[in-house]
Amino acid sequence: xxxxxxxxxxxxxxxxxxxxxxxxxxxxxxxxxxxxxxxxxxxxxxxxxxxxxxxxxxxxxxxxxxxxxxxxxxxxxxxxxxxxxxxxxxxxxxxxxxxxxxxxxxxxxxxxxxxxxxxxxxxxxxxxxxxxxxxxxxxxxxxxxxxxxxxxxxxxxxxxxxxxxxxxxxxxxxxxxxxxxxxxxxxxxxxxxxxxxxxxxxxxxxxxxxxxxxxxxxxxxxxxxxxxxxxxxxxxxxxxxxxxxxxxxxxxxxxxxxxxxxxxxxxxxxxxxxxxxxxxxxxxxxxx
Amino acid sequence: xxxxxxxxxxxxxxxxxxxxxxxxxxxxxxxxxxxxxxxxxxxxxxxxxxxxxxxxxxxxxxxxxxxxxxxxxxxxxxxxxxxxxxxxxxxxxxxxxxxxxxxxxxxxxxxxxxxxxxxxxxxxxxxxxxxxxxxxxxxxxxxxxxxxxxxxxxxxxxxxxxxxxxxxxxxxxxxxxxxxxxxxxxxxxxxxxxxxxxxxxxxxxxxxxxxxxxxxxxxxxxxxxxxxxxxxxxxxxxxxxxxxxxxxxxxxxxxxxxxxxxxxxxxxxxxxxxxxxxxxxxxxxxxxxxxxxxxxxxxxxxxxxxxxxxxx
Numbered sequence: 001x002x003x004x005x006x007x008x009x010x011x012x013x014x015x016x017x018x019x020x021x022x023x024x025x026x027x028x029x030x031x032x033x034x035x036x037x038x039x040x041x042x043x044x045x046x047x048x049x050x051x052x053x054x055x056x057x058x059x060x061x062x063x064x065x066x067x068x069x070x071x072x073x074x075x076x077x078x079x080x081x082x083x084x085x086x087x088x089x090x091x092x093x094x095x096x097x098x099x100x101x102x103x104x105x106x107x108x109x110x111x112x113x114x115x116x117x118x119x120x121x122x123x124x125x126x127x128x129x130x131x132x133x134x135x136x137x138x139x140x141x142x143x144x145x146x147x148x149x150x151x152x153x154x155x156x157x158x159x160x161x162x163x164x165x166x167x168x169x170x171x172x173x174x175x176x177x178x179x180x181x182x183x184x185x186x187x188x189x190x191x192x193x194x195x196x197x198x199x200x201x202x203x204x205x206x207x208x209x210x211x212x213x214x215x216x217x218x219x220x221x222x223x224x225x226x227x228x229x230x231x232x233x234x235x236x237x238x239x240x241x242x243x244x245x246x247x248x249x250x251x252x253x254x255x256x257x258x259x260x261x262x263x264x265x266x267x268x269x270x271x272x273x274x275x276x277x278x279x280x281x282x283x284x285x286x287x288x
Numbered sequence: 289x290x291x292x293x294x295x296x297x298x299x300x301x302x303x304x305x306x307x308x309x310x311x312x313x314x315x316x317x318x319x320x321x322x323x324x325x326x327x328x329x330x331x332x333x334x335x336x337x338x339x340x341x342x343x344x345x346x347x348x349x350x351x352x353x354x355x356x357x358x359x360x361x362x363x364x365x366x367x368x369x370x371x372x373x374x375x376x377x378x379x380x381x382x383x384x385x386x387x388x389x390x391x392x393x394x395x396x397x398x399x400x401x402x403x404x405x406x407x408x409x410x411x412x413x414x415x416x417x418x419x420x421x422x423x424x425x426x427x428x429x430x431x432x433x434x435x436x437x438x439x440x441x442x443x444x445x446x447x448x449x450x451x452x453x454x455x456x457x458x459x460x461x462x463x464x465x466x467x468x469x470x471x472x473x474x475x476x477x478x479x480x481x482x483x484x485x486x487x488x489x490x491x492x493x494x495x496x497x498x499x500x501x502x503x504x505x506x507x508x509x510x511x512x513x514x515x516x517x518x519x520x521x522x523x524x525x526x527x528x529x530x531x532x533x534x535x536x537x538x539x540x541x542x543x544x545x546x547x548x549x550x551x552x553x554x555x556x557x558x559x560x561x562x563x564x565x566x567x568x569x570x571x572x573x574x575x576x577x578x579x580x581x582x583x584x585x586x587x588x589x590x591x592x593x594x595x596x597x598x599x600x
Contacts, residue, residue, distance in 0.1 A: 143384075179594045180595055180596035180597065205346060209585075209586040213341065213342065213343050217343050217344045221344055225334045
């Protein structure tokens with residue numbers, strides 16, 4: 001319980017995140033109808049990996065089906081825009097499949113026919129070197145779906161002879177520092193790497209006590225536990241929607257081994273990026 | 289499941305497993321941080337499940353530049369073979385409906401690893417104590433240097449920690465009538481039946497309070513009495529499962545409120561230390577007690593980043 005300044009006593013949310021009384025009661029008092037509803041919801045929230053042409057589900061996980069030496073994952077719209085402009089336009093990438101999932105963040109209630117303008121999660125491989133994979137994930141993968149996503153993509157037999165690179169953004173207010181966050185030179189890059197990643201990062205490592213959540217954390221945890229070399233590049237920015245300056249903050253990664261050989265024409269890529277920005281800007285004007 | 293850091297699984301036969309329950313004020317987890325940091329325990333593996341919200345960060349117990357870049361995840365196992373201690377630290381909350389599967393996975397690992405006993409550090413809402421647990425109506429009789437000054441202070445303690453009287457005052461309960469009204473401790477313990485057989489005598493000698501039973505459904509007067517740990521997360525589930533699986537488990541908890549729970553964590557580790565004697569026994573000087581536990585470097589900025597200078 002906590003008292004507010006207005007003299008009322010309110011139930012403060014527990015930091016431990018436990019609504020345990022309710023959950024315990026639920027477990028004991030769950031009727032068959034409740035159970036059915038819960039299972040139905042779980043089925044609706046299931047993560048499905050579909051093949052490109054046939055749109056049928058993959059029987060095994062993506063990386064069990066295809067050999068992989070390098071896997072680059074972009075999570076969030078700015079990271080996706082970066083890979084689109086700089087990496088995908090420098091080579092011929094073929095779509096291998098996509099992940100379909102639904103959660104409360106999706107703007108549509110139709111779970112089977114998510115259109116192409118909706119948030120997506122698509123997997124590509126390089127035609128000239130099919131063991132190089134890329135994932136563009138602009139949809140939000142909820143807590144209960146993150147492990148499912150890992151299962152469907154990585155499977156249960158982890159292979160150590162591949163290198164994973166993850167790119168994502170975080171709001172600068174998530175960054176804890178002894179200075180004020182207002183004085184930070186955002187956007188800026190930080191990195192987190194697993195024990196088996198032996199190369200150096202192109203930016204400082206994330207200082208204590210900062211942590212990372214959500215899908216990037218799920219992937220990195222998986223890699224750390226199963227000893228796969230992986231690095232996460234985190235861009236702290238104060239603009240969470242698609243923004244030129246934020247995307248350009250990822251540029252130092254172009255010179256690292258993770259993206260070596262995958263980037264050809266940088267000036268052309270910058271042009272493509274600018275075009276991407278303008279198409280989005282027009283939509284965001286509330287007067288048109 | 290347990291995944292070792294090295295190539296082979298370490299031998300944990302006969303070890304004592306210390307673990308937190310994710311509970312109110314995160315007191316168990318803070319206490320575990322203090323133990324792992326003070327004893328400089330080394331990481332031996334991960335407890336990888338799909339039950340906890342994923343999180344990663346760099347080594348929370350970093351002391352130098354060199355060891356500050358090791359990645360840590362949400363559930364890790366540390367050990368101190370010289371004291372036969374193994375510690376599990378949990379750093380995030382459970383995904384909905386996954387707390388029970390987690391308990392099952394954990395207890396099956398405990399059985400298969402050969403750990404002798406488990407000690408769970410936890411906490412419970414202090415506002416949910418019943419009258420018996422509160423028991424803090426007491427009379428202060430202060431004696432100053434010059435003359436005795438009687439002051440009846442009726443204080444309802446909603447707080448879990450009671451401070452000793454300020455220096456210069458001596459408190460003594462001189463009326464035998466009030467002897468049953470001396471203040472109760474906010475700490476409690478619970479033992480599973482298999483644990484009771486081995487440590488009951490030791491616990492009795494420490495004069496600890498066992499967790500009282502309270503009404504299963506507080507609003508109904510004639511409901512049965514059972515152990516309730518409101519705000520304790522999976523503590524009750526772990527305890528019940530251990531009782532039925534005959535695992536030696538002890539639960540050590542403190543009644544706390546949310547807020548700055550570092551003093552509560554320090555209190556809980558001292559309470560544990562009374563039994564396990566991890567560090568040397570406490571002398572009477574209260575200033576020494578807090579400093580002998582090493583605060584991890586990741587406890588900086590617990591209440592947010594720095595403030596903009598223009599604010600003032």
